[in-house]
Amino acid sequence: MKTVMTDVLVIGGGLAGLRIAIAARKRGHESVVLSLVPPKRSHSSAAQGGMQASLGNVTKGMGDNEDLHFEDTVRGSDWGADQVVARMFVNTAPKAARELAAWGTPWSRVRGGDNDVIINEQKVTLTERMEAHGLIAQRDFGGTKKWRTCYVADGTGHAMLYTTSDQAICHGVDVHERTEALALIHDGERCYGAVVRNLITGELVTYLAKATAIAGGGAGRLYSVTTSAVICEGMGHGLALETGVAPLGNMEAVQFHPTGIVPAGILVTEGCRGDGGLLRDVDGERFMPHYEPEKKELASRDVVSRRMEEHIRRGKGVPSRFGPYLWLDITLLGRLHIEQKLREVKEICQHFLGIDPIEKWIPVRPTQHYTMGGVRTDHTGQSPWLKGLFAAGEAACWDLHGFNRLGGNSVSETVVAGMIVGEFIADFCDKPENSAPFPLTLAREFERREEAKLAAILDGDGKENAFKLRSEMQDVMTHQVGIFRRGDELLAGVAHLQRLLERSARIGVRGKSRAANPELVAAYRVRRMLKVAIATAYGAYLRTESRGAHFREDFPRRNDEEWLKRTLSFWPDEAASLPHFEYEPLDVMKMELPPGWRGYGAKDYIDHPDTPRRMQEIEAIRSQMEGRDRFAVQETIMPYADKLPASLAGRNERLDEPLEGV
Amino acid sequence: MRAIDNNTPQQSTRQHRHLRFSILRYDPNDSASVPCMQEYQIEEAEGMTLFIALNEIREHQDPTLQFDFVCRAGICGSCAMMINGRPHLACRTLTRDLPDEVTLAPLPFFELIGDLSVNTGKWMRGMNERLQTWLHVQEREVDLHRIEERMDPDIADQIYELDRCIECGCCVAACGTAQMRKDFVGAVGMGKIARFRLDPRDIRTDDDYYELIGDDTGVFGCMSLLACHDVCPKTLPLQSQIAFLRRKMATLGLSG
Numbered sequence: 001m002k003t004v005m006t007d008v009l010v011i012g013g014g015l016a017g018l019r020i021a022i023a024a025r026k027r028g029h030e031s032v033v034l035s036l037v038p039p040k041r042s043h044s045s046a047a048q049g050g051m052q053a054s055l056g057n058v059t060k061g062m063g064d065n066e067d068l069h070f071e072d073t074v075r076g077s078d079w080g081a082d083q084v085v086a087r088m089f090v091n092t093a094p095k096a097a098r099e100l101a102a103w104g105t106p107w108s109r110v111r112g113g114d115n116d117v118i119i120n121e122q123k124v125t126l127t128e129r130m131e132a133h134g135l136i137a138q139r140d141f142g143g144t145k146k147w148r149t150c151y152v153a154d155g156t157g158h159a160m161l162y163t164t165s166d167q168a169i170c171h172g173v174d175v176h177e178r179t180e181a182l183a184l185i186h187d188g189e190r191c192y193g194a195v196v197r198n199l200i201t202g203e204l205v206t207y208l209a210k211a212t213a214i215a216g217g218g219a220g221r222l223y224s225v226t227t228s229a230v231i232c233e234g235m236g237h238g239l240a241l242e243t244g245v246a247p248l249g250n251m252e253a254v255q256f257h258p259t260g261i262v263p264a265g266i267l268v269t270e271g272c273r274g275d276g277g278l279l280r281d282v283d284g285e286r287f288m289p290h291y292e293p294e295k296k297e298l299a300s301r302d303v304v305s306r307r308m309e310e311h312i313r314r315g316k317g318v319p320s321r322f323g324p325y326l327w328l329d330i331t332l333l334g335r336l337h338i339e340q341k342l343r344e345v346k347e348i349c350q351h352f353l354g355i356d357p358i359e360k361w362i363p364v365r366p367t368q369h370y371t372m373g374g375v376r377t378d379h380t381g382q383s384p385w386l387k388g389l390f391a392a393g394e395a396a397c398w399d400l401h402g403f404n405r406l407g408g409n410s411v412s413e414t415v416v417a418g419m420i421v422g423e424f425i426a427d428f429c430d431k432p433e434n435s436a437p438f439p440l441t442l443a444r445e446f447e448r449r450e451e452a453k454l455a456a457i458l459d460g461d462g463k464e465n466a467f468k469l470r471s472e473m474q475d476v477m478t479h480q481v482g483i484f485r486r487g488d489e490l491l492a493g494v495a496h497l498q499r500l501l502e503r504s505a506r507i508g509v510r511g512k513s514r515a516a517n518p519e520l521v522a523a524y525r526v527r528r529m530l531k532v533a534i535a536t537a538y539g540a541y542l543r544t545e546s547r548g549a550h551f552r553e554d555f556p557r558r559n560d561e562e563w564l565k566r567t568l569s570f571w572p573d574e575a576a577s578l579p580h581f582e583y584e585p586l587d588v589m590k591m592e593l594p595p596g597w598r599g600y601g602a603k604d605y606i607d608h609p610d611t612p613r614r615m616q617e618i619e620a621i622r623s624q625m626e627g628r629d630r631f632a633v634q635e636t637i638m639p640y641a642d643k644l645p646a647s648l649a650g651r652n653e654r655l656d657e658p659l660e661g662v
Numbered sequence: 663m664r665a666i667d668n669n670t671p672q673q674s675t676r677q678h679r680h681l682r683f684s685i686l687r688y689d690p691n692d693s694a695s696v697p698c699m700q701e702y703q704i705e706e707a708e709g710m711t712l713f714i715a716l717n718e719i720r721e722h723q724d725p726t727l728q729f730d731f732v733c734r735a736g737i738c739g740s741c742a743m744m745i746n747g748r749p750h751l752a753c754r755t756l757t758r759d760l761p762d763e764v765t766l767a768p769l770p771f772f773e774l775i776g777d778l779s780v781n782t783g784k785w786m787r788g789m790n791e792r793l794q795t796w797l798h799v800q801e802r803e804v805d806l807h808r809i810e811e812r813m814d815p816d817i818a819d820q821i822y823e824l825d826r827c828i829e830c831g832c833c834v835a836a837c838g839t840a841q842m843r844k845d846f847v848g849a850v851g852m853g854k855i856a857r858f859r860l861d862p863r864d865i866r867t868d869d870d871y872y873e874l875i876g877d878d879t880g881v882f883g884c885m886s887l888l889a890c891h892d893v894c895p896k897t898l899p900l901q902s903q904i905a906f907l908r909r910k911m912a913t914l915g916l917s918g
Contacts, residue, residue, distance in 0.1 A: 104863065135809065155826060177787075264735075352709070467720075519726065
C-alpha cells in the first residue's frame with residue numbers, strides 16, 4: 001500500500017481548491033491538490049463574464065457596497081441562501097478581487113472620461129470619473145442593482161485561474177495531476193483523507209490528511225445538454241454522499257443559463273446581455289420587456305430562462321432539427337466592443353456555429369449551467385456531520401446561492417470561499433487535537449474495498465454498458481428534472497434512475513487495462529453519478545413549491561410557510577436505491593433580509609408567519625439607530641463580523657468610502 | 663431586423679458523409695502494445711466536431727480509445743492533437759472543414775499517455791517553474807482592505823492579449839527547434855516572459871529575463887520558422903513577441 005501523508009488534502013484543482021491550498025501553505029501547512037486534469041484546464045477557466053465584488057469604481061457602480069451586494073445575492077437566491085454566509089462573502093469579495101490584482105490578474109480597467117455604451121437599446125455616453133482611471137472596471141450583470149462584475153474581457157475565469165495556479169506553483173503547492181479520489185477514508189465521525197487512483201498508471205494510493213477539502217466543482221454532466229466541462233460529473237458530491245454520513249444540501253436547485261448555444265450547449269456569457277445584448281424571438285421581436293418590464297434581459301437567470309422557455313412554448317421559438325431556440329443579438333454592441341470585450345464569444349460563434357456575432361444573431365436556449373446544491377457545510381466550510389471534511393466552491397452548499405445563483409457570484413465564490421475556508425482549515429490543522437495518528441488499518445480497509453470494486457468491474461462478467469447507462473441518465477435528467485418540473489414526471493424519472501442504479505451493479509468493460517482506461521473510469525463514475533442524480537430528482541419531487549431555479553408547475557408558488565428550509569440528502573445504506581431526506585429550517589427571526597418579492601419574476605408567494613414580526617423588529621432597530629452608520633445598523637440586525645477569519649475581517653475602502661484612521 | 667434575414671441555422675451544404683478516421687494507437691502501459699494506425703468509420707452529423715466524433719467512436723465502437731477533452735469549447739487547451747498532420751484543438755475542429763479521410767495522431771514532443779492523450783500538463787508545469795511565470799513583486803503582502811493599485815487600461819488590455827495563452831502545446835508541437843532540443847522553452851515560454859515583461863507590476867528586469875531565456879533554450883534557439891505563430895489556436899502575436907524579445911535580449915547580450 002502506497003501512502004502519502006500531508007496536512008491538507010484538496011480534491012479538485014480549480015480556483016477554490018487551489019486557493020485553499022495556497023491559504024494552508026501560507027499558514028505553514030503542507031497541502032496536496034488532487035486534480036483530474038492539469039489544474040489550468042479546470043472548469044473555472046470557462047467563467048467568462050466576470051466576478052462580483054462591490055468595488056464601485058465605475059459610474060454605474062457608484063454607491064455600491066456590501067449591503068447592496070448582500071441584498072442582490074439573497075434576493076437572487078430566492079431567500080434560500082444562508083444570510084450570514086452571504087455577509088461573509090460580500091465583505092470578502094472586494095479583498096479577493098484586489099488580491100488577484102496584486103497577484104497579476106490583468107483586470108480590465110476604468111477609462112476616465114467619456115465612454116460609449118449600449119443600455120436598453122440606446123447608445124449612452126457614460127462619463128467615468130478621472131480619479132477612478134486605472135482602477136478595476138465593472139460591467140452590468142443580471143439581478144444586480146449596480147454594475148458590480150469585475151472582468152478580464154470575457155476570459156475572466158481563465159485569467160483568474162492562471163494567476164492562481166501560477167501562485168500555487170510559486171508557493172510550492174503540490175499538485176498531483178491526473179489523479180482521482182475514489183472514496184473518502186472515514187470512521188463515521190472523522191474524515192482522514194481519500195483512496196486515490198492515478199489515472200495514467202491505474203495505481204491506487206492512500207492519501208492521509210488532517211483536513212480533506214472537496215472542491216471538485218459541479219455536476220452539470222448529469223444532464224445531456226450542459227455548459228459544463230466533461231469533467232463536471234459531480235464526483236465531489238458523490239464522494240461525500242457515499243460516506244453515508246455527510247449530506248448534500250439542496251441538490252434540486254439546478255441552474256439553467258439563458259444563453260447556451262444551440263446545439264453544442266457551449267456558454268456565451270451573461271456579459272453579452274450585461275453589455276446591452278438583447279433576446280429576440282422567431283419574429284425578430286425583443287420579448288423580455290413584456291415579461292419582465294423592470295429588469296428585462298437582466299432579471300436573474302432562473303427567471304430569464306423560464307421566460308424564454310415560456311416564450312418558446314407559445315410558439316415563438318425558431319424551429320430547427322435540434323428543437324426550437326431563440327436569438328441572442330449582440331450586433332448592436334458594435335465591432336470594437338465585441339472584439340475587445342467579448343472575444344471568446346466571438347471565437348465560440350466562429351468555431352462552433354460558423355457565424356460572426358458582429359453581423360449575425362446567436363442561436364441560444366437555456367442550458368444546464370450550475371449546481372447550487374453541494375456538500376452541506378457550516379460557515380467555516382466544514383461538514384457538521386463529518387469532522388475534518390471541508391468543501392468549497394460549486395461542490396459545496398455553503399450556502400451562498402440558495403435556489404438561484406447570480407451571474408458573477410460563482411467565480412467570486414471560488415476565490416472567496418477558498419480564502420475563508422482555507423483559513424479555517426489552517427486553524428483546524430493548527431489544533432494539536434486534530435493531529436491524532438492516522439488510522440492505518442482503516443485506510444487499508446478502504447483501499448481494499450476500492451480495489452475490490454475495480455476488480456469486480458474488470459474481471460466480472462457484467463454486461464451493462466457504462467456509456468449507455470450514463471446517456472440514459474442524462475436523458476432522464478434533461479427531460480424530467482429540467483426547468484419546468486411536475487410531480488408525476490419527477491416520480492417517473494426517479495423510478496427510471498433507480499432502475500439504472502440497479503443495472504449499474506452489473507457493468508462490464510471490454511478494455512481490461514488496469515492503467516489508463518476510459519471505459520473503466522466511466523464504469524465506476526456512473527454509479528456515483530446516479531446516486532447524485534437520484535438525490536437531485538427525488539429532492540425535486542419532495543419539494544412541493546417553486547423557489548428560484550426549482551420550478552414546479554403543480555406548485556407554482558414559493559411557499560415560505562412550509563418550505564423555507566434546506567433539503568439534506570444522506571445515503572446511509574449502500575444497498576438502498578433512495579437517499580434519506582432531512583430538512584434544515586431557515587430562521588426568519590435571525591435574517592437581516594426577511595423574505596419578500598425579489599423585484600423580478602412572480603409576485604405571489606406564501607409568507608412565513610414570522611416574516612411580519614421580523615420586519616417590524618428590523619424597522620424598530622433601524623429607527624432607533626437612525627443617524628448611525630450602516631455598519632453599526634447591520635451588525636445589530638444580524639451580527640456576523642466574529643464569524644470571519646481575523647485576517648479577512650474589516651471594511652473595504654472605496655473612492656466614495658475612504659477608510660478612516662490608519 | 664437586418665440580422666434575421668441572413669440568419670439561417672448553421673447548416674452544412676454537404677450531405678452526411680462517411681468519415682474515415684485513421685488514428686495512431688499505442689498504449690505505453692502495455693508491454694505488448696505496438697504503435698499502429700487503426701481505422702474507424704462514422705457517419706458525419708450536423709455541426710459535428712472532433713469532440714463529438716471521437717466520443718462516438720469510443721462509446722459505440724472502441725471503448726479503449728484514449729484522448730483528452732475537458733471544456734470542449736476551445737478554452738482549456740486539453741485536446742490539442744495532430745489533425746491531418748497539423749496541431750490544433752480537436753474540440754474546435756468541425757468535421758465539415760475536413761476531408762473524408764482524417765488522420766489523427768498525438769502531439770509530438772510531449773510524454774505520451776496513450777493513443778491521442780499526451781501529458782502537456784506535466785511539461786507546462788515544468789516550464790512554469792523554470793521560467794517562474796508568476797508576478798514578482800517587492801512586497802509579498804498587500805493590504806487588501808485598501809483600494810487596488812491603478813493600471814493603465816491599455817496596458818491591462820495588452821497584458822490580457824498575451825495572458826490568453828491556454829498552454830495547449832500546439833506551438834511546441836509545431837516547433838522545429840523543439841524537435842531537436844528537449845530543453846527548449848517554446849513559444850509558450852517566451853510568450854509568458856513577454857507577458858510578465860509587459861506588466862509594470864513585475865519587478866524583474868531584462869537582466870533577470872536574460873538569465874531565463876537568453877540562450878539556445880530560449881530566444882536564441884528559435885530558428886524563426888514560426889510555425890508556432892501559424893498554429894496558435896488563440897492567434898497570439900507570437901511572431902512579433904519573439905522577435906521583440908530577441909532584439910532586447912541580443913542588445914543586452916552585446917552590451918553586457
